[in-house]
Amino acid sequence: MTDALRSQGLGMRYGHRHALADCTLSIPAGHVVGLVGPNGAGKTTLLHLAVGLLTPASGTIEVLGGKPGSGPAQLAKVGYVAQDTPLYAGLTVADHLKLGAHLNPGWDMAVAAERIERLRLDPRQKAGKMSGGQRAQLALTMAIAKNPELLIMDEPIASLDPLARSDFLRSLADFTAARQVSVVLSSHLLGDLERICDYLIVLVGSRVQVAGEVSDLLASHRMLTGVRADPAIMPPGSTVISASRDGRPRMVLARVAGPVDETAWPGGPITLEDLVLAYMSRATDAPRRESALKGQS
Amino acid sequence: MMWLTWRQLRAQIIATAAVMAAVASILSYTRPALVHLYDNSGIPTCNVNTNCAALVTRFLDELSGIKPALYFLSIGLMFAAPAIIGVFWGAPLVAREVDAHTYKVAWNQSITRTRWLTVKLAVVGLAAMATVGLLSLIVSWYSSPIDQAVTLNPRHGISLFRLGPILFDTRGITPIGYAAFAFALGVTAGALIRRTIPAMAATLAGFVAVQIVMTDFIRQHLAAPAHAIVALGTANIDGISQGVNNSMTVHATPSFSQVGAWVLSSQIIGKTGQAFQGAFTQACLGSNFQNCTASIGKLHLRQTIAYLPASRFWTLQWREATIFMILTVLLAGMSFGAISRRRVD
Numbered sequence: 001m002t003d004a005l006r007s008q009g010l011g012m013r014y015g016h017r018h019a020l021a022d023c024t025l026s027i028p029a030g031h032v033v034g035l036v037g038p039n040g041a042g043k044t045t046l047l048h049l050a051v052g053l054l055t056p057a058s059g060t061i062e063v064l065g066g067k068p069g070s071g072p073a074q075l076a077k078v079g080y081v082a083q084d085t086p087l088y089a090g091l092t093v094a095d096h097l098k099l100g101a102h103l104n105p106g107w108d109m110a111v112a113a114e115r116i117e118r119l120r121l122d123p124r125q126k127a128g129k130m131s132g133g134q135r136a137q138l139a140l141t142m143a144i145a146k147n148p149e150l151l152i153m154d155e156p157i158a159s160l161d162p163l164a165r166s167d168f169l170r171s172l173a174d175f176t177a178a179r180q181v182s183v184v185l186s187s188h189l190l191g192d193l194e195r196i197c198d199y200l201i202v203l204v205g206s207r208v209q210v211a212g213e214v215s216d217l218l219a220s221h222r223m224l225t226g227v228r229a230d231p232a233i234m235p236p237g238s239t240v241i242s243a244s245r246d247g248r249p250r251m252v253l254a255r256v257a258g259p260v261d262e263t264a265w266p267g268g269p270i271t272l273e274d275l276v277l278a279y280m281s282r283a284t285d286a287p288r289r290e291s292a293l294k295g296q297s
Numbered sequence: 298m299m300w301l302t303w304r305q306l307r308a309q310i311i312a313t314a315a316v317m318a319a320v321a322s323i324l325s326y327t328r329p330a331l332v333h334l335y336d337n338s339g340i341p342t343c344n345v346n347t348n349c350a351a352l353v354t355r356f357l358d359e360l361s362g363i364k365p366a367l368y369f370l371s372i373g374l375m376f377a378a379p380a381i382i383g384v385f386w387g388a389p390l391v392a393r394e395v396d397a398h399t400y401k402v403a404w405n406q407s408i409t410r411t412r413w414l415t416v417k418l419a420v421v422g423l424a425a426m427a428t429v430g431l432l433s434l435i436v437s438w439y440s441s442p443i444d445q446a447v448t449l450n451p452r453h454g455i456s457l458f459r460l461g462p463i464l465f466d467t468r469g470i471t472p473i474g475y476a477a478f479a480f481a482l483g484v485t486a487g488a489l490i491r492r493t494i495p496a497m498a499a500t501l502a503g504f505v506a507v508q509i510v511m512t513d514f515i516r517q518h519l520a521a522p523a524h525a526i527v528a529l530g531t532a533n534i535d536g537i538s539q540g541v542n543n544s545m546t547v548h549a550t551p552s553f554s555q556v557g558a559w560v561l562s563s564q565i566i567g568k569t570g571q572a573f574q575g576a577f578t579q580a581c582l583g584s585n586f587q588n589c590t591a592s593i594g595k596l597h598l599r600q601t602i603a604y605l606p607a608s609r610f611w612t613l614q615w616r617e618a619t620i621f622m623i624l625t626v627l628l629a630g631m632s633f634g635a636i637s638r639r640r641v642d
Contacts, residue, residue, distance in 0.1 A: 051405055069404070076407035086398035088305075095304060102300040103406035139402075146407070 002065035004029040004150050004182035005050055009059035012045050018206045019045040023059070025211055027184070027199060029149075032176055034193035035186035036276055037203035038284075043186040044083060046203065047154045050184070051080045064149055076106055079143030083154040085136045089128030093121050093138060097145070104146045112145035115171070133164025137171065144175050151175075153185040157192055169196060190276045202276055204283035214272060221275055222260055224252045224267035235260050242278035242285075253278040298408060298416040306421055309386060313428055320374065320432070324367065324439040331364050335442035340449065345556055353450035360443070368443050371436040375467035378432055379475035382425045383504050387483015388496040390417055391636060395491045410636055418629055422480050429476035437468045444468070448557045448607070459610050460559035462512045469614040474621030479504045481628035488635035507624075511617065517561050519616040522603040527552050529565060531594040537581055545577045547593055552600055557607025563600045573598055 003026055010023040020042040027033055035043050048054040049061050052069015061067075066074040087096060093116060101107045116123060119137050127135060136156055143151055157165045173196055176183055187193050193200075200217060202209040210217065221241070227233060229243035229252050237257030244251040253274060260267070270278075335341070338356040343349040360368075391414075394400040404410045437444075444464060447457040457464055465471065482503055487496040530552040540546040551563040567573040573596075580592035605613070 053401060053404065069409075071409060072407050072412075075405065075409065078405070080401065080405040082398060082401035082405075084398065086401055088399050088402070089397065090308075091304065099301050099304070100406065103298065103408050105407055142402075 002029065003027055003062070004031065004033070005061070005063050005184065007049075007059060007061040010046075010049065010056055010061050011058035012042075012049060012054060013057045020049070021206045023208050025201065025208065027182075027201075027211075029064070029182045030180065031182055031199035031213070032197050033182070033184040033199040033201060034190075034197035035184060035201045035203060036190055036193060037186075037188065038280065039188050041188075041203045042206040043188075043203055044154055045206075047080075047152055047184070047186060050152055051078055072105075076104060076146070077149045079146045079148030079151045081136075081139045081143050081151075081153040081156050083156075084159065085132075085139035085156060087127035087130075087135055087139060090126060092124050092126050093130075094123035096127065096138060096142060097123075100142050100145055106147040108145050108147055112141055115141045115144070119167075119171075131164070133160050133167065136160060136164065136168055140168065140171060140175075148181065150182045150184070153183070155186055155188070158187065158189070165192065172196065190273055194272055200272070200276070202279045204280050207283070209279040209283050210275075217275055218270060218272065220255055221270050221278075222254060222256050222265075222267050223270050223274060224254055224260075224265050226250055226266060227252055235265050242282050298413060299420065301403075302417050302420045306386075306424065310424065317428070317432065317435075320371070321435050324371065324435060327363060327367060328439050331360075331439075331442055334359060335446065338446075340446055343449070345449065350450045353446045356446050357443075364443075368440055371439060372463060372467050375433065375436055375472055378429050379425075379472060379479040380501055380504050382429065382476050383479025383483040383500045384497045386421055386425055387480040388487045388500045389493050390421065390484045390487055391632070392487030392491055392493040392496040395487075396493050411633060414633060414636055418481070418484065418632070422477055422625075422629075425476045425480040426473045430470070430473045433468065433470070433472045440468075458557050458559070458607075460557065460605060460607060460613070465516070465610075465613070466508070466512065469611070470618045471614050471621070474618035474625075475504075475508065477625040478507070478621040478628070481625040481632070482507075485628045485632040485635065488632045511620075515620075516613065516617060517559075517605070519620075520605055520609050520612050522561050523606055525553065525555075525602045525604065526566075526599050527602060529593075529598040529600050531590040534590045534593060537577075537589065537593075540574060543577070544574045545581060547573060547598065549600065551602050553602045553604065555604070555606065557610075559605040561603045561605065563602045566599050566601055568597065 005025060005027045007023050007025045010020060010025075011018065012020040023042075023046065035046065037043050045054065049056055050063050050068055052067075052074070063074070064077050066077070068078070069075060088099075091099070097109065097112050097116070100112065101109055116138075119134075119141075121130075121134055121138060127138065130138065140153075140156065143153070157168050160168060169192070172183070172185075175181070176196075185193065185197075198214050199212070200214050201211040224234075227250060229240045229250075231240070234240065234252075234254060235256055238260075239255045241253045241255055243253075253270060335356065338359070339352045340349065340356055343352050391400075394403060400410075403413055444457075444459060448459055459465060459468065466475075479500070483496065483500040486499045486503065487493065490496040490499060529547075529549055533549045533552045535548045535550060537548065538546045547565050549563075549565060551560045553560055553563070565573045567575065575596065578589065578592040578596075581589040583589070
């Protein structure tokens with residue numbers, strides 16, 4: 001089966017600023033992928049590269065085995081909900097569905113109409129007069145009714161209130177449960193994604209910090225207590241991801257190579273939040289560490 | 298894609314159709330009186346060499362009420378229409394999608410952005426050309442009696458004749474070329490600048506600049522001029538000046554009165570056919586200008602005139618329209634390049 005998304009050394013620059021650097025990913029189809037990272041990490045750039053709104057400055061990217069945005073067939077396979085869910089302010093809900101029907105050969109009007117009715121959206125209402133939650137639902141409806149093999153969403157729920165957020169995630173969960181599709185959605189808040197994602201990418205400072213299936217990631221990382229972050233005394237083959245600097249007892253989150261001897265290295269499993277925070281703080285600390293080292297020498 | 302293009306253009310098309318209908322009804326309501334006045338003015342059967350000028354003057358003086366205002370307003374409308382289309386149809390076509398981020402919606406349906414732009418350019422561009430073409434027909438039809446009259450006597454008030462800068466730009470088929478060009482200029486400016494308001498401003502400035510350059514510097518070269526040699530009438534002498542080696546240089550307006558001709562240049566020549574350069578006449582060393590011009594009259598000087606006869610009107614129209622269509626195609630190509638580049642917003 002072809003990967004949902006595969007990239008090799010993918011990079012993008014705006015002028016001299018790197019928006020994405022050396023991004024190598026291989027995401028199998030069939031996952032709900034969470035792309036997590038702080039604002040400005042490069043999430044939108046990666047997603048724009050995946051839908052073909054941008055072309056890479058370096059490296060390659062393949063989506064469902066094809067070059068993003070390369071033709072009608074490729075475009076038909078990928079549904080996209082852009083950040084802040086832009087829609088045509090002057091067009092009504094019904095107009096948007098007609099737009100979808102005219103421009104997509106795979107359009108499923110029955111699904112679209114059913115969703116609009118269930119969400120109690122007024123078909124005659126103009127998109128410009130809708131709430132953020134309603135707009136997000138309409139944008140999701142358009143992406144779903146297109147019948148994509150891969151659904152890509154850029155912070156679709158960041159601006160929604162908790163109720164709209166919950167509705168949106170339920171809609172998305174219903175959709176993924178009903179079909180064989182892959183989903184990639186980005187957020188700067190892990191909480192949004194924890195409920196639905198089974199694959200995670202942490203992107204910080206234009207670089208991928210860690211990527212993998214959630215269950216694998218949780219199994220391969222441990223929180224060790226009472227050890228120093230010293231490679232000499234850590235479990236063999238393990239890597240320190242983050243270490244508490246002042247907390248007692250000392251806590252070290254480490255990637256481990258296999259089962260760990262509990263008597264020698266006491267500790268416990270981690271949560272997804274621990275993992276994401278550890279990789280984020282490692283990435284943001286890295287430049288600081290480097291400059292500190294330079295200062296010493 | 299046709300549906301979306303139509304849906305997005307609908308409001309503008311309806312507004313434009315309403316304006317066109319209003320213009321057409323006002324002009325067709327007032328035209329019969331204008332035609333009546335013209336038919337009874339004697340101009341249709343006048344003699345160019347004798348009474349035309351006087352009859353035209355009388356006809357134009359008799360035009361009253363709303364008719365002259367409509368004539369000049371319709372000229373203004375013909376100048377404005379292509380610019381309005383460029384600014385309000387062309388510039389926002391891509392730029393507003395970028396401003397509102399809706400290009401992310403449009404370009405993520407199962408249709409390439411190249412096809413998206415192709416359909417938009419074709420449909421809206423043809424609508425722009427049809428609109429201005431129809432307007433040109435209506436305005437030319439309404440104005441034909443006055444156009445005919447002023448061409449017979451271009452010295453009445455503003456110099457209006459069909460090859461002149463005002464009527465040429467607002468009659469026939471060149472306005473269609475302007476409309477296509479202004480539209481493509483707007484689209485390309487929008488695709489390059491990616492912000493609606495600056496793109497609108499750039500479109501207006503660019504269109505006005507190109508039209509001025511075309512009118513003042515290029516149009517006269519679009520067809521080979523005809524030449525005529527006429528005697529220099531003393532009444533046409535504007536003045537004299539001192540040339541090289543104390544010679545006398547005569548300045549004169551062209552003594553050329555072919556109906557509707559566009560005089561490009563004139564030169565005063567002597568008996569040999571060379572540019573005139575002679576010694577100052579005795580009278581011209583004095584202070585009486587009339588004695589001076591009379592003395593120049595005795596030199597039997599002539600003028601060579603380069604001009605475009607009125608019959609070249611359609612040749613010039615076709616050539617200018619073709620130039621603008623070529624520019625339109627080049628701009629359209631640039632707009633495709635602009636939207637396919639890696640960064641859009």
